[in-house]
Amino acid sequence: SSELAKPVDIFDKTDYQKIYNQIATKLREEDEYDNYIGYGPVLVRIAWHASGTFRPHEKIPAGTYGGTMRFDKELDDPSNMGLRNAFNFLKPIYDENKDKISHGDLITLGGVCAIQEMQGPKIPWRSGRKDLPFDKTPENGRLPDASRDATYVRNYYHGLNFLDDKEIVALLGAHCLGKTHLKNSGYEGPWGAASNMFTNEFFKNLLNEKWELKTNEAGNKQWDSPKGYMMLPTDMALVQDNKFKKLVEQFANDEQYFFKVFSKSFSKLIENGIEFPENRKVWLFKTLDEQEE
Ligand code: DDH
Known part of the structure; x- marks a missing residue:
């Protein structure tokens, strides 16, 4: 203890x-x-x-x-x-x-x-x-490794005492903000259009954009969309796992609900x-x- x-x-x-x-x-x-x-x-x-x-x-x-x-x-x-x-x-x-x-x-x-x-x-x-x-x-x-899958993400957050999928998916919604920088992390690009507005755009983009797995200049795999947005493998894990995906849909449809769960988490x-x-x-x-x- x-x-x-x-x-x-x-x-x-x-x-x-x-x-x-x-x-x-x-x-x-x-x-x-x-x-x-x-x-x-x-x-x-x-x-x-x-x-x-x-x-x-x-x-x-x-x-x-x-x-x-x-x-x-x-x-x-x-x-x-x-x-x-x-x-x-x-x-x-x-x-x-x-x-x-x-x-x-x-x-x-x-x-x-x-x-x-x-x-x-x-x-x-x-x-x-x-x-x-x-x-x-x-x-x-x-800190977590962005190249991994849904099982890794769930286990990682269990290790931080987040045992509920709802909390995990909500926390990752913070990726509506900012961008990845090749020189920092070996990934490049923003997750969406409104990088300095806190919204549920991350969840909408996960569901609605056309994603293609690419190898970037640093040799890392990331998902890119025609609009110039990106997703990390750990972000895409949220729609590859059925339990996570249900929550992504809920948060994409109801921003107030996302805000409520995010705030608590x-x-x-x-x-x-x-x-x-x-x-x-x-x-x-x-x-x-x-x-x-
Ligand atoms: Fe994140 N994140 N994050 N993240 N994160 C990056 C940027 C930002 C992972 C990887 C990266 C959370 C969870 C995860 C923010 C908030 C949060 C970058 C790019 C990588 C890589 C950094 C760079 O190149 O400058 C991974 C993996 C996870 C995971 O848990 C599986 C969480 C929980 C949060 C949160 O705040 C609750 C924010 C904001 C940024 C944008 C930073 C910036 O400079 O712009």
Whole structure:
């Protein structure tokens, strides 16, 4: 059994809404990143990769609590290529607020903020992660391999304590955001047309585009469509497995349902390994748009 990390003392919700606003404002200002996709997708990805090191059966579970993504050992994991851009984006906001926020809190709040500012669902968030020293940095190689099939995907997420297919398929819907970059991952192209809007487009494209398996310049197999979209083998696995495919259809037909399941699952992802006291309030932050109304 593991010693679940205990959250530390907290500041007010308003303190964190201020930090949320700093991230959201910087997202609006630095919109030229990655050919005008902006930093939203890469902020979501760093929050997920900080979470994906969690393993439920370890004595001290990794994941977001210790903020170990700040160490080169984790940032230089080959799976994390490109995430230094997200880390550097957040750095000045960390420096300005370091009395109030840990690296783990900031990296997860960055993901939550990016999803919400890109018109996605509200994601419940709680503070209290505490930076742990270098020796708590997990070893490299815990993030998933994109070349694999449905059985691998299901087992991988079981290993992160996601036992329900619905959660797994919903989490992968985040691939509506951003793109793959040959120099980072050995894959190339976006999953759809609206790379900085959080939608259920990923599921619609999986079902409706004409996909062809190609070998890319890096020698990796990916699925390409005439519109210039792509799918990883692990994405296509979601329509190759009948149980996964039913959920893809549900999410493609009902965006609100996708939002609901995604919100719960992403919140669980970024809190894996942390034991919050039962009475601990969950916070929902307002988007910049909502505050301007
Ligand atoms: Fe992912 N992802 N991801 N992903 N991901 C990539 C990009 C992005 C896998 C592989 C890749 C999730 C799950 C998986 C995002 C969010 C999430 C890239 C390309 C690869 C490869 C990176 C690059 O070249 O720059 C695999 C495999 C899985 C899997 O679980 C089987 C999940 C769960 C999420 C999430 O956020 C909940 C986002 C966002 C991006 C786009 C990043 C960018 O810079 O753009």
